[in-house]
Amino acid sequence: MKNYSFLNKITTVLIIATLSFSCKSAVNRKAEQAKATEKPKPQPNLVYGDLIIKEQSDYLMIPVTLPEQNQDKGIDLKLSRSYERSNQLLYNIIFYQKQNGEAHPLLNKKAIITSFDLLEVKTANKPTTRVWLYKIIDQDTNTDKKLNGEDATIGYLSDLSGKNLQQITPNNTRIISWVVVPSQNAIFLKIIKDSDNNKKFTEEDKTNFVRVNLDKIAMGTEIISDQIEQEIKSYVFK
Known part of the structure; x- marks a missing residue:
């Protein structure tokens, strides 16, 4: 059993x-x-904005956005002093040569262009300097795995063709304002730095000014040194 x-x-x-x-x-x-x-989800179509035409340039510009995308409230889209503001984020710009039909994108990476302006600097006895100035978010500085208005906003310059793109403000900074000084053929940019390394830009962070020589475009040089700042503090907080 x-x-x-x-x-x-x-x-x-x-x-x-x-x-x-x-x-x-x-x-x-x-x-x-x-x-x-x-079936894999289809990628959304790109949306191309209205042509940007500058008589000073041999190139037309085509803004690149995505459909039905709400603006990040933290991003101030002052796209250009001569280009109508849009509520859509700008991800790239296509440059199109008027004469030969050659076209190419400005950027070769994911980024958000928050501002672009044509700088035209005229000085006596010198050829006129014309470059594009961009404010671009291309670094996830607050490490939230997305690009948004809480990240750094970096300054770039390119020639009129959208080529020779050069970073001019340091990483982990944000542009506050800028001004062109024709007599120096230079641009001065006021920046704020995440000086306390808390991955945020607040009133507690330090500001500075960066000078960029338009005769030889490169990373800008900060004007106010730590030594000068400490010297002034010794007078102010004495």
């Missing part, structure tokens, strides 16, 4: 295991079939 009972138990276990394996196999097959029939 004991052997008979033992055999019954083994038989029952084998039947349950077989049924369980069959069910799992059926479920797995159905899951695999469902995955195979799933």
Whole structure:
């Protein structure tokens, strides 16, 4: 009797295991079939804004945005002093050569262009300097895995063709304002730095000014040194 009972138990276990394996196999097959029939979500179409035409340039400019996208409330889109403001984020600009039809994008990476302006500097006995100034968010400085108005806003310059793009303000900073000084053929930009390294830009952070020489465009040089700041503090807080 004991052997008979033992055999019954083994038989029952084998039947349950077989049924369980069959069910799992059926479920797995159905899951695999469902995955195979799933269609990947189509990418949204790009939206191209109105042409930007500058008589001083041999290039037309085409803004690139995405459809039905709400503006990040933290991003101030003052796109250009001569371009109508839009509530859509600008992800790139296509430059199109009027004469030969050659076209290329400004950026080769993911970014948000919050501002772009044509700088035209005229000085006596010198050719007129014309460059594009951009304010671009291209670094996830607050590490929330997305680009938004809480991240750094970096200054860039390019020529009229949208080529030779050069960063002019330091990483982990935000442009507050800028002004062109024609007599120096230079642009001065006021910036705020995340000086306390808390991944935010607040009133507690330090500000400074950066000078960029338009004769030889490169990363700007900060004007106010730590030594000068400490010297002034010794007078003010004496």
